[in-house]
Amino acid sequence: MKKTFIISLVTLVILGVAYSAGIGFYAEKFQANTTFGTVDISNLSLPEAQAKIEDELNAESITVKENGQVLGTFTVGDLNGQINTEDVLTSTYNSQNPTEWLGGYFSSVEYDNVLMNSLQIDDADLSAVLSEVGLNNTDREAATDAYIDYQDGRGYFVQDATNGNQLDLEEVKDLIVTGLQDGVGEIEINQAYLEPEVTADSExxxxxxxxxxxxxxxxxxxxxxxxxxxxxxxxxxxxxxxxxxxxxxxxxxxxxxxxxxxxxxxxxxxxxxxFNSTLQGQVxxxxxxxxxxxxxxxxxxxxxxxxxxxxxxxxxxxxxxxGYNSSGDDIGSTYVEVDLTNQMMYYYRDGALMLETPIVSGMGNNHAVPTPTIAGAYSIWNKERDATLVGVNQQRGNDYEQPVSYWLPFDDTGQGIHDANWQSSFGGDIYQYAGSQGCINTPPGVMAQLFEMVEVGTPVIVF
CATH class of the missing domain: 3.10.20.800 (Ubiquitin-like (UB roll))
Structure with missing residues (x-):
């Protein structure tokens, strides 16, 4: 019994010494069965683990495929990637309990999905490496956004977005890092095409x-x-x-x-x-x-x-x-009619003849210096008593100032209707040798009546 007790005690002492030695060893090492992605860092110190991870990752090869066709291969080292594992390894290292080192031989600790924040790849470096295997975005078709267009006969419509094959560098990085984490050395870049930012169903x-x-x-x-x-x-x-x-x-x-x-x-x-005239019918x-x-x-x-x-x-x-009205007839049924051929003037109100008179119009074309009345459709734009008409007498070449009792201007060149007490008679062919400068000379007594009847805006039809 004594011998057996001594042997058991020695065994316990040996085990205790070994356990204590393990605690001392793993106080400066990662415990057994510890992996960082696909890299085994068991029993390594922090600097050793960092060096091993960097060396193995830089040596990892990545094969690029597009739609199943191999385009080329490169390594992480070719990308000049920055592997920043110090913080996560230090945190992991410090979180270990050396007294639990023995359990590491019976279980594993895997640090997956940590490369995403630990491996930094520069866009320029990635573009350069991709170009070496024929993946230059400048040579590839860009995706186009949906937009609203217009065509005659069709109107406005939505032009659908189109997919291209330019690469989203951030997505390519994710594929590379995910492949490294999972131990898969191939990436299929048709999963990394840039997509349209705006689609037909966009808000x-x-x-x-x-x-x-x-x-x-x-x-x-x-x-x-x-x-x-x-x-x-x-x-x-x-x-x-x-x-x-x-x-x-x-x-x-x-x-x-x-x-x-x-x-x-x-x-x-x-x-x-x-126009349906009084004497000439339709003109x-x-x-x-x-x-x-x-x-x-x-x-x-x-x-x-x-x-x-x-x-x-x-x-x-x-x-x-x-002359605007809802009927579309800007002459209407109330108007002044001036018939130059017959040297007559008429005034109709609501279709009823209210006044007629012979007149003298502008100097006829038979005169050496004619000043004919310019035919057209006009309207009275003013009514003035005791006006003085001024101008140049084209036949004599002198200025004139002619007082009149009644003045109804109807165009923008100086033509109008007024009394003319200097005319001895009206009508007939008097206008051929004693015509006006273009105005409608009217007998004074009749002119007084017309002046009282008409209103500003009354059409004056001269033909």
């Missing part, structure tokens, strides 16, 4: 398309002289564009052009007119100052504002000129 694209639909579906109707003209949706789409901040803008130059086509169709300014009247057109500058701005508001609207356009 910005969809939001913008919804805004376009809202703006282009606006119903804007112009009531032009009794004609309802709804601006076509394709026109609205054609006018719409977006500035650098994606704010909608309507091109007022294009709107201006469109309004020109409406003026050609509906406006009366500078238009020839068919053609030259253009004059009478007439209206859509004010293109003002109306272009108003249409752009209406469309941006995005609300359906029906309204009259902004009109420039005279």
């Amino acid at each position: 910005d694209i969809q939001s913008l398309m919804n805004r376009i639909d809202e703006l282009t579906s606006t119903k804007l109707t112009l009531n032009i002289a009794g004609n309802e003209v709804t601006i076509p949706q394709e026109k609205i789409e054609e006018w719409l564009y977006f500035d650098g901040n994606n704010n909608p803008v309507f091109d007022q130059n294009l709107i201006y052009e469109y309004l020109g086509t409406l003026n050609e169709q509906y406006a009366t300014y500078m238009s020839y007119r068919t 053609t009247v030259d253009p004059g100052t009478l007439g209206w057109s859509i004010s293109r500058d003002e109306e272009s701005a108003q249409i752009a504002a209406d469309l941006l508001a995005g609300e359906d609207i029906t309204r009259d356009p902004i009109i420039a000129g005279t």
Whole structure:
């Protein structure tokens, strides 16, 4: 019994000494079965582990494939990668309990997924190495973002994004590091293509398309002289564009052009007119100052504002000129008619003849220096009592100042209707030798009546 006790005690002493020696050894070493990624750092000191990890990682080869085809091979060392393991190894080292060293022989400690923050690869170095195996991004097709486009006849639509084969260097780095961690020496770079940043279902694209639909579906109707003209949706789409901040803008130059086509169709300014005269029946009247057109500058701005508001609207356009009404007939049934051929003037109110008189118009073409009345459609733009007419007598070549009791100017060259007490008679062919400088000379008594009857804006039709 005594011998057995002595042997057991010796054994315990030996085991205790060995255990204590293990504690001393592993106080400066990584415990058994410790790996850093694929590198075994068991029983190594901190500097030894760092050196081994760096040496083995730099020697690791990486084979690059694209769609299964091998393009080339390089090592981590070729990448000039910075392997920064000191912090994580020191932390790991300090976290070990040397008194538990024996357990390391019965279990393993693996530090996986730590290379991601420990291995740093520079973009320029990676690009240079990839170029050596034929992977230069400048020679590869870039992905394109989805965008909104416009085509005549189609309107606005979303052009889908397209995939390219340019490489995302950050993704390539991740593939390299993941392969090193997992012990896989091959990477398939078709997993690292740069993707479009904007796709057809991106929120910005969809939001913008919804805004376009809202703006282009606006119903804007112009009531032009009794004609309802709804601006076509394709026109609205054609006018719409977006500035650098994606704010909608309507091109007022294009709107201006469109309004020109409406003026050609509906406006009366500078238009020839068919007129039912008292003595000659239907005649053609030259253009004059009478007439209206859509004010293109003002109306272009108003249409752009209406469309941006995005609300359906029906309204009259902004009109420039005279004689505008809902019927489209700017002469109407109240007007002054001057028949130069017959040297007669008539005044109609609401279609009823209120006054007629012979007149003397501008000096006829039979005279050596004619000053004929310029035919056209005009309107009275002023009424003045006791006016003085001034000008140059073209026949005598002298200035004149002629007082009149009643003055009704109707054009922008000085023509008008006035009394002429110097004329001994009116009508017939008097205008051929005693005509005016272009005005309509009227018997004084009749002129007084006409002056009281007519209003500013009354059409004057001269033919």
